Amino acid sequence: MPEGHSVHRIARQFERNFVGRPVRASSPQGRFAEGAAILSGRTPTRAQAVGKQMFLEFDSGVWLRVHLGLYGAWDFAGEILVDPTIASANGRMGQTNQRGTVVEDAPIFDDAGENSLSSIGAPRRTRVHVRMSEQTKGLDEADGLEAPDAEWPPPVVGQVRLRLLTDATCADLRGPTACVVETAEQVAAVIARLGPDPLVGDPAENEERFVRAVRSRAVAIGQLLMDQSVVSGIGNVYRAEMLFRARLDPHTPGRAIPEEVVRGLWRDWDGLLRIGVETGQMMTMDGLEGEAWRRAMASRDDRHWVYHRAGLPCRVCGTEIALEEMQARKLYWCPNCQR
Template sequence: MPEGHSVHRITRQFIRNYVGHEVRLSSPQGRFAAGAARLDGRTMIDAKAVGKQMFLEFDNELWLRVHLGMYGAWDFAGDILMDATIASANGRMGQTNQRGTVVENTGVDEAIEHGAILDNAGENSLHSIGAPRRTRVRMAESERETDELMAFPPEPVGQVRARLLTDTVCADLRGPTACEVLEPAQIEAIIAKLGPDPILDDGPAAEDRFTTVVRKKPTPIGLLLMDQTVVSGIGNVYRAEMLFRARLNPHTPGRLLTDDAVRALWTDWAHLLRIGVATGQMMTMDGLEGDDYVKAMASRADRHWVYKREGLPCRVCGTHITLEEMGARKLYWCPSCQA
């Protein structure tokens, strides 16, 4: 499932390429035909992400809500303009600015000072997109460039739930959990139920809200971090990595954690999320430099502490990493470091 950093990146591309433009909406698949008709020909005036959900506002006071879920993805095609916050000085987007989490407490400026390193599994963000070269790009958990376009707009490929088309850019949505047209009050109600998102607010009020909720709950912290009403955007990868980085047992009830421990989780989430938005990769290992850094950015197996490392020795203590199920999702952790 795309985690919070991916959805924020996708939203920034809508801001760059769609906000202020008239959009033609259709549903090649047919399942969203009625909703598309309500927005067709309207101008997009805003786009925002909260955790794993994206909201696109149009000039008729209606919103398009999209939740990619487990299988959703956006395909962008056309003369794609780059968002400056995820573009490097060499004019390439996405899998650029890839310094990652190099040392503890690194800021984003420090984290994005280096250029592109291609991820060998496609987990990286958009890469090698030189505007205004016409291309087709997929954005989701695995973001990758496909082929260059010979004609625009391209023919729909597969089951396209919704197509958003301007004169220069086309965005095709496939396989979302949610794709619906809502009124402002409905959007406000949905957002009100979501936990804080550090990209939107990393101030003391958001930290206090997160801390207060966690410390009241008897629920294991490994479940609380995945609860989008507690905190927005954390998925399976970030959960496992954050708990290891904090040396917390996933089964510890939230109410048994110290105030400092919970606040440290919030701070670390804000830190990792900013790195993810800047680089498009869930880089969770600190202190990597030179060849070790390049290797980690090119391979997921070399940039995570515990995720997908079941049966392998812990990078710190040598104990085999454990895999179990928690909340119907796979949980990876070290039974020694996180005892």
Template sequence: MPEGHSVHRIARQFARNFVGKRIRLSSPQGRFVDGAAMLDGHIMTDARAVGKQMFLEFDHGLWLRVHLGLYGAWDFAGDIHANGTDAALRNRRRRPIARVADDQMLDSAGEDSLHSIGAPRLTRLRMAEGEKVSIEPDGFPPEPIGQVRVRLLADDVVADLRGPTACVVLDPQEVQVAMDRLGPDPLLDDGPAAEDRFVTVVRKKPTPIGRLLMDQLVVSGIGNVYRAELLFRAGLNPHAPGKSLSDEQARALWRDWAHLLKIGVTTGQMLTMDGLGDAAYGRALRRRADRHWVYKREGLPCRVCGTHIALEEMAARKLYWCPTCQA
């Protein structure tokens, strides 16, 4: 399932390439005909992500809410430009595996957000948990591929959505209700109020912290990868009740989530290992096996203590953790 960094990157793709343009909506698959008709021909005025959900606003006040779920993905094609938030990188001198700043990471393989979120003219860009550029389509707009729930088409760009858990049209009141139900997202609000909200909820709950981090009503955007990595980085047992955490531990979790989310949005990768040298950093960007502490490392020795990484199920998802470092 795409985690928070992917959805924020997709929302920024829409903000950069679709907002301000008149959009033609259709449902090639036929399952969203009525919803597409409600938005067809209107100008997109906003695009925002809250955790794992994305909201697209149109000039007549209606919104399109999309939750990709386990199988959803967007394809972009046409005159796609890089994420506008990365414009400052264009004027910087690039070098392989360079660190421009803590929140602006580049690599020689083009896996930073300037390249992986954008695409050259008339190429197709897949955006889900793994972002991959596929073959060039023949002409514009390209024919829909697969079961496209909804197509958003402007004069020069197109976005196709397939396999979402949710794809619905909402009015402003319904959008506000949907957003208010979600837990805080540090990319939308990294102030003390959002942090306090997270800390207060966590420290009241007898629920294991490994479950709380996956609850989108507690905190937005954390999925299976970030859950495992955040808990390892904090040295927390995933079975520890939320109310057993100290105030300092809960606040450190929130701040580390904000830190990792920012890196994920910038690089396009769930890079959770800090302090890497240039060679290790390059490997981490290229290979998932080299970018995580515990995720998908079951049976392998812990990178810190050598204990075999454990695998079990929690909240209907696989949980990876070190029984020694997280005792």
């Protein structure tokens, strides 16, 4: 499931390519036909991510709420405007369109096929230009671009729940957990139920909300970090890495953790989330430069402390990394460093 950094990147892509441009909306799959009819002809006015959910506001006070869940993903085709303030894995960003790209270096793909410029969401092959998913396998081998004479708009591939189309850009949504049209009041109610997101709202207030939520509960911190009502956006990868970085036993009750440690967790999440938004990947190891950085961007085996390292020696103490289930999700941790 995409974690918070991915959804923020998706929202920013919508800000650049769709906000202020009238859209044609359709549901090729048919399951969202009624909602698409409401959205078609309207103009997006704002895109916002809170945790793992994205909210796209349209004129006349109509909102689209999307939760990608385990299998959802957005595909973008056509003119893709890239924010130059957000780095890609290779440090080069630019503007892409159907005829080429100004990205100067070849993209770095990790061992799962993920590239920070073109991937957000769940893994799935696609023929469209830029894939907001976990991988881009199946695209053109050079740089993921369609041929110069690619059909426009691109043909529908697979089960597309929602297609949003401007004169220049196409966004296809597949397999989301939630795709609904809501009022401003309904959106506000959803956001009110979510825990704080470091990139949304007042920083000081967010930190205090997190500290209160954790220290008032007897629930294990490994569960609390995955509770979206406690903190928004953290998933399996960030949970494991944050707990290791804090040297915290995942089973420690929240109320038993000293306040300064809880505040440290929040500030670490703030920093890691910003790195994830900037690079497009969940980089959780510190101090990597040059070739070490490129290796880490190319393989998660070189960018995580404990995640997906069950049975391997801890990078710090050599103890075998443990794997267990906590609330039906895999938990990786070091029994020696985190005690």
